[in-house]
Amino acid sequence: MFVPTTFAVALLMTVFSTICWGSFANTFKGTKNYRFELYYWDYGLGIFLIALVLAFTMGSYAGGPTAFLANLRTADGVNLFYAALGGFIFNIANVLLIAGIEIVGLAVAFPISIGIALVEGVVLSYALQPRGNKMLLAAGVVMAVLAVILVGKSYGALRAGNQSISRKGVIVCVVSGILMGVFAPFVTRAMTSGNTLTPYTTAVFLTLGAFVCCFFFNTILMRKPIVGTPVAAGDYFHAPVSFHALGLLGGAIWGTGTVFNFVAASLVGVPISYAIGQSSPMVASLWGVFAFKEFRGASMKANGYLAAMFASYILALVLIAWAYAADAPP
Numbered sequence: 001m002f003v004p005t006t007f008a009v010a011l012l013m014t015v016f017s018t019i020c021w022g023s024f025a026n027t028f029k030g031t032k033n034y035r036f037e038l039y040y041w042d043y044g045l046g047i048f049l050i051a052l053v054l055a056f057t058m059g060s061y062a063g064g065p066t067a068f069l070a071n072l073r074t075a076d077g078v079n080l081f082y083a084a085l086g087g088f089i090f091n092i093a094n095v096l097l098i099a100g101i102e103i104v105g106l107a108v109a110f111p112i113s114i115g116i117a118l119v120e121g122v123v124l125s126y127a128l129q130p131r132g133n134k135m136l137l138a139a140g141v142v143m144a145v146l147a148v149i150l151v152g153k154s155y156g157a158l159r160a161g162n163q164s165i166s167r168k169g170v171i172v173c174v175v176s177g178i179l180m181g182v183f184a185p186f187v188t189r190a191m192t193s194g195n196t197l198t199p200y201t202t203a204v205f206l207t208l209g210a211f212v213c214c215f216f217f218n219t220i221l222m223r224k225p226i227v228g229t230p231v232a233a234g235d236y237f238h239a240p241v242s243f244h245a246l247g248l249l250g251g252a253i254w255g256t257g258t259v260f261n262f263v264a265a266s267l268v269g270v271p272i273s274y275a276i277g278q279s280s281p282m283v284a285s286l287w288g289v290f291a292f293k294e295f296r297g298a299s300m301k302a303n304g305y306l307a308a309m310f311a312s313y314i315l316a317l318v319l320i321a322w323a324y325a326a327d328a329p330p
Helices: 007-023 036-056 068-074 077-104 106-128 134-156 167-192 199-223 234-238 241-268 270-277 281-291 300-327
Strands: none
Touching: 007 241, 007 270, 007 281, 007 300, 036 077, 036 199, 036 234, 036 241, 068 199, 077 106, 077 167, 077 199, 106 134, 106 167, 106 270, 134 270, 134 281, 134 300, 167 199, 167 241, 167 270, 199 241, 241 270, 270 300, 281 300
8 A cells, every 4th residue: 555654745645635625615615505415415425435446546556464455354343443433423523513604604613613623633642642742743733723713713804793603503613623523533543553454444434434424414414404494305316417526526525635644644643644634724715715705805904814824824834743753763
């Protein structure tokens, strides 16, 4: 299987995963007046299919005991379960994040949900796999969380007037953040304990768990949505083919980023790769600025928050990279 042999390659892979995680939602923007619950069926299938494709290509091209099928035969069953459970939990968190964005807006949802997930995921993963200088890693995480907060502040500055914040929306975002931070330790456990999973096998079972979750959680949400009216299952089959294609593409983008993040983690450790990957809101804001012109005519205050956000994220990358280098063997 392909794995990075230098930190530079691993860092590039984690940054690429950040780009994927911050970009997949653009495909949903192309589905006009389409409910997210319906889009999510194709998205869930897409993340699983791309994980399989990469497992049978990048994860198997050299053969041997680390190839996908060989690893599947020798891995501990409990590790397969942990990876799938992590995906099941993540899927719930991701759906709740989207619901939170619809209720309270990105300016509130991102800082709460991603901020909680970033700190919790890194701390719990580091407890299982203490790789990297903890003080520098902690400083990097603080800067990444600050960058996420600044994303919220920049979008919040775009809103006209004082708008009340829904308590229900805040609760949804808090629950989303707690659950999103939990999936990383399961991945760490599957990749580091006993007869371990390769990054590719981990990604396949994580995305499988996420897809299976759709049949439970997404079905419930279609009947009793957090936002909006109930959705009929038949509406999925009446949607244009282009909507289904966009859902699959969105899943493929997110799934590719996930595989790359896990592969990079095989060298730098899950805490470091997760910390960089979960800074994806910065990428989403770049799309908002340059592709969707969301900040056209924005105030100096909003643009100032944006500039500070990018500076914080760059500093976070430097600190996290330094954390690895300071702890790497000579």
